[in-house]
Amino acid sequence: MSAQDASIPQMSKGTLVLACFVLAFTNFMVVLDTTIANVSVAHIAGGLGISSSEGTWVITSYAVAEAICVPLTGWLARRFGTVRVFAIGMAGFGIFSLLCGMAWSLGSLVAFRIGQGLCGGPLMPISQTLLLRIFPKEKHAQATGVWAMTTIVAPILGPILGGTISDNWGWHWIFFINVPIAAVCSVMAVALLRQAETRIDKLPIDVWGMVLLVFWVGSLQLMLDLGREHDWFGDPLIVGLAVAAAVGFTFFLAWELFEKDPAVNLKVFRHRGFTVSVTSLVFAYGTFFASLVVIPQWLQGALGYTATWAGYATAFNGVAAVMMAPVVAKLSEKVDPRLLVSFGILWLGGTSLIRVFWWTSDADFWTVALPQLIQGAGMPFFFIPLTTLALGAVEEEEVASAAGVMNFLRTMSGAVGTAIVTTIWYDGAQGIRAELSGVLNGAEVTMQSLQAHGYTIEQSRLVISNLVDGQATALATGSAFVTAAIVFAAAASIVWLAPRPKHAVAAGQAH
Known part of the structure; x- marks a missing residue:
């Protein structure tokens, strides 16, 4: 922990508990969204007039977007401030959740789920970072325990909530329920955690590394998602996506291995x-x-x-x-x-x-x-x-x-x-x-x-x-x-x- 971290003004017990609740509940909601749609695929497919296999794109698109955003989390936090990134990410998560619930087609729903994943990706690691930042060192084990419990419990409740909401209110509401929670948590994060903001540094970003990452990951996932409907490699589109993924991955490896500040540090391998x-x-x-x-x-x-x-x-x-x-x-x-x-x-x-x-x-x-x-x-x-x-x-x-x-x-x-x-x-x-x-x-x-x-x-x-x-x-x-x-x-x-x-x-x- 840096000197900057050590100089954070100590919060009152009530403020600390409230801030802990906001951070833990945010993490809970983001993890919940990885499983809440699993049992709702049939409802979504029926509502949009698509096959169940196409309905799984709602799950994979969110996961891919979240994965792509993970390597950027550290850079975003240091470039714009941890609290600011958390609040903006939470607000964006709520906005895209609203748009997901209003989606009128598979394409629009997948696009909004990608936005939801991009905004939600940094929230999980940043919520834990902020918990450890605001709690005294001797309370870190307890703070980590609270955070870990939300990570464990959310996937359990996800299918139950997703099924209950879809059957009784409609699949749109598995996304709408995020909106008020995201709004409250975003505002409270700014109000409660402003004093825990981190120092902002102007850091370089590996633009080409991120472009290549998005390119090859997106091509690969599109190939896998569209393959069944397009007769796999009997369709030129799938062949083209496979070639794009392979070429993009090759260039990505070469670039990241020689880049001074890589988006993904492959040297750990x-x-x-x-x-x-x-x-x-x-x-x-x-x-x-x-x-x-x-x-x-x-x-x-x-x-x-x-x-x-x-x-x-x-x-x-x-x-x-x-x-x-x-x-x-x-x-x-x-x-x-x-x-x-x-x-x-x-x-x-x-x-x-x-x-x-x-x-x-x-x-x-x-x-x-x-x-x-x-x-x-x-x-x-x-x-x-x-x-x-x-x-x-x-x-x-x-x-x-x-x-x-x-x-x-x-x-x-x-x-x-x-x-x-x-x-x-x-x-x-x-x-x-x-x-x-x-x-x-x-x-x-x-x-x-x-x-x-x-x-x-x-x-x-x-x-x-x-x-x-x-x-x-x-x-x-x-x-x-x-x-x-x-x-x-x-x-x-x-x-x-x-x-x-x-x-x-x-x-x-x-x-």
């Missing part, structure tokens, strides 16, 4: 422990996040769940995670982090296999929810020690840069993983449906039986078609989780290529 840890994180987190998107769609599309009940079923994921987090934090002080990470990822893989055997087209609520609860118990073993393993491998002066790279790749892996897995899932379901239709036995007898009970010919065909669709989707879901288990096993194995951390990671450095 020279540390084997960091490279191995981040590789494991990318594959494991990308697979995990994709499952959070696929499961609600399966529940609503094939099992007839409402968005509310899909939210209840998926939210069990976080319940056990909250309970196990303190246990893992204690174990991290005594046990090799590689063992904890490997155990946690294998746990995620094991629960994927449980789903393969338990989840069928007639699975009841608890058959769906129990694997979610079991999986949650292993999540802290994966996330907490992996941060220690990755950031403990770099030099201490590189921790901030390494954390930025790590968070960028984690968020990007969620978006890319979602695009890939949903495509495989949809295409798999269609392929299996075609196979089942070709070997269907007794369809005529079933139709005659249905007609004897008063069904018309069209209704009878629809009933049989729905049965085939349900079985095809269930089999495709099981196949997707088999693949997920394999990816988790590979991610757990490569962790052992990393050496033990060189130093401890202080509270707050990860963000």
Whole structure:
């Protein structure tokens, strides 16, 4: 902490508590928006007249925009002031939330979600930075605990709130609810935290690095999102996007490695422990996040769940995670982090296999929810020690840069993983449906039986078609989780290529 930080006037207890609430609630809202739309995809798709696979762009666009903005957070805070960036980001988040709720087409909604992600990206790390700045050093552990709890609880409540709001008020309101909260938090941040403003420095910015980053990331995500609808590489558009992403990425690597003040410090990859840890994180987190998107769609599309009940079923994921987090934090002080990470990822893989055997087209609520609860118990073993393993491998002066790279790749892996897995899932379901239709036995007898009970010919065909669709989707879901288990096993194995951390990671450095 610099002399500038040490000279901050001490706040009264009431002001400190209120400021803590504003910062924690802001972080809660931003994290909440990463999962609140997961169970609302069906509502959004129906409201805008698009397919469910196109509806997932609402999730991936927000994640990509947020990821792109993460490397800029430190520069923005030092160039314009931490409190000022926080307040403007919060106001922008509220404005784009309002526009998202007013969206009239898929294109407009995706554009506004990108704006929401760009404004929301810096808020998560800055909220923690300001908490540590306004609290005395002896209270840093408590401040970090409050911040961490909002980070853990928000993804649990996201699906529940998203489902309840979508079913009762309409999907627009999952965005409208952000508006008054953003307005209040933005104004209160200026009023309460003005004295905690940081010094402003005129710093250079890696303009070309950011342009290349946006270019190749945007091209890659567009390729993944549009590929299914455009027959992949049979369409010149997808080929062009793939070439653009590859060329842009190549130029980005070359530029960032030789730039004096790079937007993304790629030199941290020279540390084997960091490279191995981040590789494991990318594959494991990308697979995990994709499952959070696929499961609600399966529940609503094939099992007839409402968005509310899909939210209840998926939210069990976080319940056990909250309970196990303190246990893992204690174990991290005594046990090799590689063992904890490997155990946690294998746990995620094991629960994927449980789903393969338990989840069928007639699975009841608890058959769906129990694997979610079991999986949650292993999540802290994966996330907490992996941060220690990755950031403990770099030099201490590189921790901030390494954390930025790590968070960028984690968020990007969620978006890319979602695009890939949903495509495989949809295409798999269609392929299996075609196979089942070709070997269907007794369809005529079933139709005659249905007609004897008063069904018309069209209704009878629809009933049989729905049965085939349900079985095809269930089999495709099981196949997707088999693949997920394999990816988790590979991610757990490569962790052992990393050496033990060189130093401890202080509270707050990860963000």
